[in-house]
Amino acid sequence: MDTIRPLPPLSPRSALFLDFDGTLADIAPQPDAVRVPPALVAQLTRLHGRLGGALAIVTGRPIADIDRFLHPLVLPVAGEHGAQYRMADGSAHGLPPAPLDAAVAAAAALVAQHPELLLERKIAGLALHYRNAPGLESLCRQTLRQAVAAVPGTDLLEGKFVLELKPRGVNKGQAIDVFMAGAPFVGRDPVFAGDDVTDEAAFAAVQAHGGQGIKVGSGPTAAALRCAGPAALREWIAAQAVPA
Numbered sequence: 001m002d003t004i005r006p007l008p009p010l011s012p013r014s015a016l017f018l019d020f021d022g023t024l025a026d027i028a029p030q031p032d033a034v035r036v037p038p039a040l041v042a043q044l045t046r047l048h049g050r051l052g053g054a055l056a057i058v059t060g061r062p063i064a065d066i067d068r069f070l071h072p073l074v075l076p077v078a079g080e081h082g083a084q085y086r087m088a089d090g091s092a093h094g095l096p097p098a099p100l101d102a103a104v105a106a107a108a109a110l111v112a113q114h115p116e117l118l119l120e121r122k123i124a125g126l127a128l129h130y131r132n133a134p135g136l137e138s139l140c141r142q143t144l145r146q147a148v149a150a151v152p153g154t155d156l157l158e159g160k161f162v163l164e165l166k167p168r169g170v171n172k173g174q175a176i177d178v179f180m181a182g183a184p185f186v187g188r189d190p191v192f193a194g195d196d197v198t199d200e201a202a203f204a205a206v207q208a209h210g211g212q213g214i215k216v217g218s219g220p221t222a223a224a225l226r227c228a229g230p231a232a233l234r235e236w237i238a239a240q241a242v243p244a
Contacts, residue, residue: 004226007214007236015054015185015211016047016240017176017202019194020061022160023216024237025069026230029132030118031061036069040234043241045073050241053088053184058175058192058202060157060164062122063092081157081198082175083124083167088184095124095167098154103147103165110143124167125154131161159198173201180209193233194223 010016018024021034028034048055056076057066063079063086076088084094104121107128111117114136118129130140141156144163148156157164176192179185190211192202203213203223213223216233227233 004228007225007227010191010240011189013189014051015188015190016051017056017058017190017192017206019199020057020059020066022195023193023230023233031120031129034069037234041070041073043238044070046241047237048075054188056179058172060159060198076179078175078179080122080124081166081170081172083170085178087182098124098167100126100151100165103151106143106147110140125165127162127164129162134161157198159196171201172199173205176202176205
């Protein structure tokens with residue numbers, strides 16, 4: 001791992017973008033088993049106000065998941081890697097439901113044979129989680145590669161113990177660009193924190209906008225900054241949420 005140094009403070013001109021799993025929240029054996037520390041929601045609420053609303057979640061999860069975990073806080077969110085959006089003004093837009101019946105059927109058949117796998121159906125894609133069965137990675141990849149080949153306009157995205165079928169061209173870097181084009185993010189210095197290879201496009205995007213990426217945890221990255229893990233990032237968030 002690169003040398004870990006204290007993360008720099010946010011300024012009134014900052015815009016903060018955060019991944020969720022493995023970044024804000026610790027990774028759990030199942031997606032629904034994630035627990036959000038009680039103090040975090042209050043800290044994010046204060047930080048959202050301090051930044052004039054320029055705080056958004058950029059995640060592979062559906063937007064509804066984020067709302068459930070961060071209730072009662074309602075933030076701008078790019079869900080499903082940017083296939084779905086809720087903007088700062090509350091408006092929602094995104095891609096329509098994808099015709100994935102055949103892909104879902106193939107993944108569901110695999111899960112029926114191996115119940116330790118988890119199939120997650122999203123609006124515009126699907127995710128196959130193998131965290132509880134890492135030995136099945138190759139079989140999962142083969143199944144979803146075949147599914148991608150049968151569904152035009154889709155890509156296979158590989159994350160930490162998860163494979164996702166998603167719309168082609170959708171990524172977290174594109175999501176950063178969408179937010180940065182409108183209020184209250186436009187003209188600010190963006191910071192994005194994420195932990196996975198799926199976050200690399202967002203690191204590149206914020207750095208192209210003159211901002212900084214924060215890699216949470218180990219692994220090669222294009223991010224200029226790094227912290228040890230979600231707990232360290234939450235400590236930094238708590239410090240940024242304290243009134244100046």
